[in-house]
Amino acid sequence: MNECPVTVFPPQIRWETEGTSRIPFQAYTDEQIYRKELDRFFYRNHWCYVGLEAEIPNAGDFKRTVVGERSVIMVRDKDGAIHVVENVCAHRGMAFCRERDGNVEGFTCPYHQWNYTLAGDLQGVPFRRGVKQDGKVNGGMPSDFKTADHGLTKLKVARRGGVVFASFDHDVESLEDYLGPTILGYFDRLFNGRALKILGYNRQRIPGNWKLMQENIKDPYHPGLLHTWFVTFGLWRADNKSQLLMDERHRHAAMVSTRGTAGQSDQVTQVSSFKASMQLNDARFLDIAPEPWWGGPTAVMMTVFPSVIFQQQVNSVSTRHIQPDGHGAFDFVWTHFGFADDSEEMTQRRLRQANLFGPAGFVSADDGEVIEFSQQAFESKPFHRTLAELGGHTVEDTEHMVTETLIRGMYRYWRDVMEREA
Numbered sequence: 515m516n517e518c519p520v521t522v523f524p525p526q527i528r529w530e531t532e533g534t535s536r537i538p539f540q541a542y543t544d545e546q547i548y549r550k551e552l553d554r555f556f557y558r559n560h561w562c563y564v565g566l567e568a569e570i571p572n573a574g575d576f577k578r579t580v581v582g583e584r585s586v587i588m589v590r591d592k593d594g595a596i597h598v599v600e601n602v603c604a605h606r607g608m609a610f611c612r613e614r615d616g617n618v619e620g621f622t623c624p625y626h627q628w629n630y631t632l633a634g635d636l637q638g639v640p641f642r643r644g645v646k647q648d649g650k651v652n653g654g655m656p657s658d659f660k661t662a663d664h665g666l667t668k669l670k671v672a673r674r675g676g677v678v679f680a681s682f683d684h685d686v687e688s689l690e691d692y693l694g695p696t697i698l699g700y701f702d703r704l705f706n707g708r709a710l711k712i713l714g715y716n717r718q719r720i721p722g723n724w725k726l727m728q729e730n731i732k733d734p735y736h737p738g739l740l741h742t743w744f745v746t747f748g749l750w751r752a753d754n755k756s757q758l759l760m761d762e763r764h765r766h767a768a769m770v771s772t773r774g775t776a777g778q779s780d781q782v783t784q785v786s787s788f789k790a791s792m793q794l795n796d797a798r799f800l801d802i803a804p805e806p807w808w809g810g811p812t813a814v815m816m817t818v819f820p821s822v823i824f825q826q827q828v829n830s831v832s833t834r835h836i837q838p839d840g841h842g843a844f845d846f847v848w849t850h851f852g853f854a855d856d857s858e859e860m861t862q863r864r865l866r867q868a869n870l871f872g873p874a875g876f877v878s879a880d881d882g883e884v885i886e887f888s889q890q891a892f893e894s895k896p897f898h899r900t901l902a903e904l905g906g907h908t909v910e911d912t913e914h915m916v917t918e919t920l921i922r923g924m925y926r927y928w929r930d931v932m933e934r935e936a
């Protein structure tokens with residue numbers, strides 16, 4: 515079933531120019547704009563990340579997650595197929611699944627115990643044929659009631675390299691077309707068919723608009739300035755060899771960077787977040803072991819619009835799922851993983867390097883805070899706008915990091931979709 519009702523929304527917000535280098539604060543503060551984003555980006559025409567196959571290795575394994583704000587369940591059936599069904603009972607609408615993950619034979623809603631297969635088909639309805647009393651059958655479902663008409667809402671599913679995406683829109687283009695050849699190349703670099711191994715999760719709630727996290731990872735300008743850890747220990751610098759690449763429609767991006775071997779340049783030591791006296795207590799945080807599949811770059815940060823970031827920062831690899839909740843907050847779920855054939859030493863290395871990330875990460879704690887403080891300012895003067903003009907006003911791939919082109923690109927796409935008639 516295709517569940518994409520067309521909704522009518524209020525007029526557009528006002529942009530200062532035809533371009534996208536000045537983004538109205540209202541794009542982050544207006545609840546109706548946000549509702550329209552959910553409709554246009556999360557529920558129609560787009561693929562959203564739901565998880566990794568390695569999270570549900572066995573028949574009956576499931577994981578509860580979201581597409582936009584809608585609760586969904588990713589589940590593996592007895593034939594190994596993966597289904598994604600909406601967590602809304604076909605009877606009276608209860609969100610029946612409360613566990614975050616588990617293993618089941620089927621799904622049973624606690625309210626009136628309607629029962630569904632792992633594929634989401636309705637298979638049992640208590641009292642369907644009524645209840646016998648004094649030789650007479652009372653009640654029951656009408657004779658024209660068909661279980662086949664009342665399954666759970668099923669999403670379209672795409673799997674590639676062990677990653678699972680889903681869409682409420684059964685007419686959505688293929689995942690490969692959606693990503694486009696450039697981003698697909700980097701996707702396949704990370705997810706090249708090897709079995710994945712789940713190492714753990716971080717979860718955090720960030721009180722800011724969901725797009726700010728996309729922007730944060732499309733912004734190669736800040737890591738070498740905001741993040742003391744990166745600047746001081748040299749993992750990300752503005753003079754690293756790098757490329758910024760987008761898909762044709764500029765909604766996805768890859769920031770590709772190769773860690774420099776040069777010493778500290780003046781540009782670095784002059785950055786106020788550089789702390790010359792700072793030392794690592796445990797040098798193993800920087801125990802980096804190059805891996806053949808990197809093929810050169812030491813870090814590739816991929817933003818797949820609208821819902822996910824795929825991270826490779828030296829030996830730490832993770833997915834970061836953006837789960838919007840109202841215009842002013844989102845949950846951010848990190849899944850740290852490795853590969854099934856990793857040695858124990860490599861697993862420990864990946865886990866140690868994961869300390870950079872997550873809510874208390876050496877680097878990522880800073881990002882959560884700047885997003886929160888940005889949102890606070892937007893709410894205080896929604897008539898104002900941001901400025902994303904580093905590198906000019908236009909949108910193009912670059913061979914350097916001193917630009918906000920990826921942010922302008924994302925808003926080019928945003929405007930194209932949001933300003934279109936229904």
Ligand code: FES
Binds near residue numbers: 603605610626627
């Ligand atoms: S609401 Fe689920 S069985 Fe009634």
Ligand SMILES: [Fe+2]
Binds near residue numbers: 730736737878881
């Ligand atoms: Fe950052």
